[in-house]
Amino acid sequence: MDPRIPSKWEEITAADPTHSPRYIERFRRLAARGADIVGEARLVDAMLPRGSRVLDAGCGPGRVGGYLHTAGHTVVGVDVDPVLIAAATADHPGPTWLVGDLAELDLPGEFDIVVCAGNVLTFVAPPTRTAVLARFAGHLAPGGRAVIGFGAGRDYLFDDFLADAAASGLSPDLLLSTWDLRPFGPDSDFLVAVLSRANT
Incomplete structure (x- = not known):
């Protein structure tokens, strides 16, 4: 068996052990000031009936999954960083928060949505990107979507x-340039991709 490839996030936190605590406190301060830190979660919530199963992939300290749990969904959050999972557990009780590598996801059941916000996909190890996307596809219920x-x-x-997504069995339903539904174009500097399994 090949050795596990550490993610870019793990390399950052190994080089700077204060990185994760500072990241957590940044979002706690933003929330305390009343900043809108759940725009991604509101978009996902609008796509789901109440009581849906949500996988928050790369959940960090839980801002997206925590909101979706409060909105009435069953949430499982997974992140490679145990410091972020501890913060999610403390700040957002209710969801199931798990330490895990997205390239090795193997969770019971299927999910109506897999949400991967916050630039998470750019922090996984580049050689594992297709594996991560394939794991997302494999965890989707029939008719489910990855965002x-x-x-x-x-x-x-x-x-x-988009080529990696296609190779992983995911097909784009909608491409946006923001979480507030602005269209994606050739000059967009952000991508929000809504994808479904290519065979569904």
């Missing part, structure tokens, strides 16, 4: 992502 958002300039070209 993935990340910005340009992060060493993952949008065209390469």
